[in-house]
Amino acid sequence: MNHTEIGEIDQRFLIALFEKTSGNPAAEASMYGIGLDLGLDRDRSKQVAENLIGWELIEIRTLAGSIAITTGGVDQVQKEEKRTGASDDIVFELSNGPTLKEPVCKRIDQILTKMKVQAGNLGLDLDTLTEYVADLKTIESQLLSSRPKTAVVKACFLSIQDILEKAEASDSLLLVKKMLGK
Numbered sequence: 557m558n559h560t561e562i563g564e565i566d567q568r569f570l571i572a573l574f575e576k577t578s579g580n581p582a583a584e585a586s587m588y589g590i591g592l593d594l595g596l597d598r599d600r601s602k603q604v605a606e607n608l609i610g611w612e613l614i615e616i617r618t619l620a621g622s623i624a625i626t627t628g629g630v631d632q633v634q635k636e637e638k639r640t641g642a643s644d645d646i647v648f649e650l651s652n653g654p655t656l657k658e659p660v661c662k663r664i665d666q667i668l669t670k671m672k673v674q675a676g677n678l679g680l681d682l683d684t685l686t687e688y689v690a691d692l693k694t695i696e697s698q699l700l701s702s703r704p705k706t707a708v709v710k711a712c713f714l715s716i717q718d719i720l721e722k723a724e725a726s727d728s729l730l731l732v733k734k735m736l737g738k
Contacts, residue, residue, distance in 0.1 A: 562611065567636060568594055569604045570613055573625050574633040575669055581630065584622045650713070650735050656704040664709065665699055667735075668692055671716070671728060678723040691715045710736065 562570075572590045577583035591601025605623055608614040613629035616622070625633075650660070671692055680688060691712040698704040713732050720729040 562607070562613075562632075565594070565596075566604055566607050569596075569601075570608055570625070570629055571633055571636070571666075573614060573623065574630065575666075577625055579625065579630050579633070581625055581627055584617050584624050587621045587623045590623075650706060650710055650737070653706055654703075656698075656706055656709060661699050661704055664695065667731065668696055668699075674725065674728060678719075678725055680719070680723060684719055684722070688716065688719050691719075 569590060572593055573585055576585040576590060587605040588598050588601050591598065591604065594601075596604065602621075605614065605616070605621075608629070609616060609623075611628075612626055613632055614623050614625050617624050650656070656664070675685065675688060675692075678685070678688070695709050695712045698708050713736055717729065717732045717736065720732060
């Protein structure tokens with residue numbers, strides 16, 4: 557099977573491993589932990605990992621289920637991000653429509669994952685950190701809705717923008733500003 561033809565769950569698993577290890581082939585993660593994050597049971601996690609191992613996109617590191625992404629896996633994720641417009645270099649602007657479309661929701665979810673990881677490194681006081689996390693969770697809850705409200709998501713990103721400006725988090729701030737059309 558061609559790498560470009562891997563299934564959606566395989567691709568999501570690979571992306572989750574990429575994000576968990578920051579794309580570092582030397583870093584390891586649990587195949588079962590990644591599967592659990594994606595809502596997969598142990599057997600399905602193992603099956604997906606075996607597929608990706610067969611395509612040489614990941615490799616097994618321990619018999620307990622520790623895996624690592626290969627350079628081929630990193631290339632696959634980056635190629636897929638470019639194809640779908642999901643990389644940070646290809647930023648979208650939130651529409652003015654009442655609800656968000658599925659591709660936009662997927663991209664926002666990817667951005668939220670990065671922002672959650674970053675939260676502890678922003679040097680925020682407790683009140684500001686609580687506000688930041690609440691905004692992220694509000695956006696996350698909107699993405700779970702069958703009709704995620706654009707206005708709610710925009711309001712949260714405006715609040716996050718203020719927090720990122722004060723924290724001088726330039727990379728994330730630039731991303732948020734582009735989404736807001738600024």
